Amino acid sequence: MKYAREGSLIDMVVALAAFPRTALPDRARRLAGLSLLDWMACGLAAVDEPLAIKLRRLIGDEAGRGVASVLGGRxxxxxxAALVNGATSHALDYDDTHFAHIGHLxxxxxxxxxxxxxxxxATATQVVDAFLxxxxxxxxxxxVLGSAHYNLGFHQTATAGAFGATVxxxxxxxxxEGQMxxxxxxxxxxxxxxxxxxxxMGKPYNAGIAASxxxxxxxxxxxGMSSADDGLMGVQGFVPTHSPKPDASAGLMPPPEEAFLFGDNKYKLHACCHGTHAMIEAIIGSEDLKGSDLGNVAGLEVRANPRWLRVCDLKTPRTGLEVKFSYAWLAGMAIRGDRTGDDGIYTNETASDTALADFAGKVTVTGDDRLSxxxxxxxxxxxxxxxxxLAHDLDAVLPEQMLADKLRNKAEAxxxxxxxxxxxxxxxxxxxTARDLGAFLGSRES
Structure with missing residues (x-):
């Protein structure tokens, strides 16, 4: 299926929604299958998180026709179900990220x-195709919304992601076509x-909102409910009202097989904000630094793209959740060899760790717009x-089998x-089938 470069954004999205399965690129479909397994693992690992329990209580009180499985519930x-499962699976902040627009897909x-x-x-493969x-x-x-939308304060996981969930x-x-x-x-x-x-808890809730x-x-x-003809780019549509500097042509590239952008999706191997992963990988990749005594470090300057400074530069995290958004804390943890891939270490005790607090005083974080x-x-x-x-670039492509092995190890951990x-x-x-997948997710009730 071909798309004209001159076509409108909504026309392209509607056409994408009807893209024939036989035309989907094989590599993108394989990655979408890995994303399914990674998403399921992240969701199952978070069923006892306070957010997940609260949302299951919410939908339990509302009741209704039980047609879809719920992580940890009925x-x-x-x-x-989409609300609970979306929020629950993002509760550990351990899911995948696409950096072209900074969103957890x-x-x-x-x-x-x-x-x-x-x-x-539906079959499971139909679910994977729809997701892709x-x-x-x-x-x-x-x-199209662009970095201006994100920098203004919008969470693309919930904004652009909601349109993806709708598709x-x-x-x-x-x-x-008309209904879509x-x-x-x-x-x-x-x-x-x-x-x-x-x-x-509002951050993972954003993911649940998108899915719901x-x-x-x-x-x-x-x-049969009607709506605006062009809710995306039309007058007072979503893009013109939510981005001060949209790029109307950015998303209109024709997507032949080799140009599916999902192929650049990245997967988390550390249970913290993805913006900190390049720093962590740089540290653990250094034989001179990893496992070192924190007292052996006199100072550490971290340089990252400026947009991350508003996201993951919490200077004094108060909770284990906030630790996941602190360059200074995570740098100390990576240097002394803490298992940053183990979500269990992100506790309130870690936030009050005096050794990490002392080390944080040695860390400066600066924005460098030359970095991606x-x-x-x-x-x-x-x-x-x-x-x-030291330096690291997460854009380096892992061989598919190596990625699969790492994600399997992550699920087992x-x-x-x-x-x-x-x-x-x-x-x-x-x-x-989709119901087979759902039965596995709902098999653990609490």
Whole structure:
């Protein structure tokens, strides 16, 4: 399927939603399958998080027709299940990121795709295809919104991601072209999410909002609800009202197989904000630094893209959750060899660790707009005066089998034998249904 460069954004998204399965690029589909397993592992590992418990209580009090599985709970209406599963799977902040628009795709889109897929009796591969097209749509809408949208304070996971969730759910609900356009218009008046929530339960809630909005808007469009003809770029549409400097052509690149942007998706191997991962990798990749005594470091300068300074530069984290957004704390943890890939170490005790607090006073973080979102540069001064210059770029592509192995190890670290079972059952999705996936997610109730 071809797209004209002159086409409108909403026309392209509607066309993407109907993209034939046979034309989907194989590598992007394989990565989407890895994202499914990674998303499921992150969600299952977070079922006992306070946020997850509160949201299960919320939807339990509302009740409704149980057609979709809920992480750690009983089946619920599709929209409610998407809300809980989206927020729960982002609660550990251990899910994947696409840096082209700075958004977490899986946690906002897979919950919508799975809920709609269970409700409609879809296969697991249909869920993966719907996710992939929703993710591709979210990336392209996010590119149009641009960095100005993110820097203004909007959380792309919840804003652009809501449109991706709408595409995914709408595809599984079988919306026609007019209905899909209406669903996207409805999403334009629903999509929301602010970065001011970072470091609180409000951040993962943003992912749940995206997923829930996608299911709701697709379901309403299926019922015949009307909306603005062009809720994206039209007069007072989402883009002109939510970005002071949109780039109207950024998302309109024609997507032949080799140009699917989802292929650049990145996966977390440390259980903290993705903006800190390049710094952590630079530290643990240094034989001179990793495992060193914190007292042996006289000073550490971290250089990162300026946008991250508003996200993950908390100087004095008060909770384990806030530690995940603190360059200074995480630098100390990485240097002394803490297992930053183990979510269990991000506790309130870690936030009050006096050794880390003392080390944080040696850390300066500066913005450098010459660095991309995936790069970090470090200057380390040791107590004897030695200076180390370190750098890392997350854009380096891992071979697929190496990535799969790392994600399998991550699932096992999070879930133990359940992580092994997850990969054994669902690495090959032939013959698997959406309800099979949902049954596995809902198998642990609390």
């Amino acid at each position: 089946a619920a209406p599709a929209r409610a 899986s946690v906002g889109i897979y919950p919508a795709a799975l809920a709609a897929g269970e409700e409609r009796g 097209l929703g993710a591709e749509s979210a990336i392209r809408i996010g590119l 995914a759910a709408g595809r599984l609900y079988g919306l026609d 356009r209406a669903a996207l218009g409805l999403c334009a008046t629903r999509a929301s999410g602010l970065k001011s929530q970072f470091g609180t 909005n996608g299911v709701e808007c697709a379901a309403l469009a299926a019922l 979102d995936m790069q970090a540069g470090l200057t380390v001064t040791l107590r004897d005066g030695t200076r180390l210059e 999070l879930l133990g034998t359940a992580g092994q079972t997850l990969w054994q059952r669902f690495e090959d999705l032939d013959g698997v």
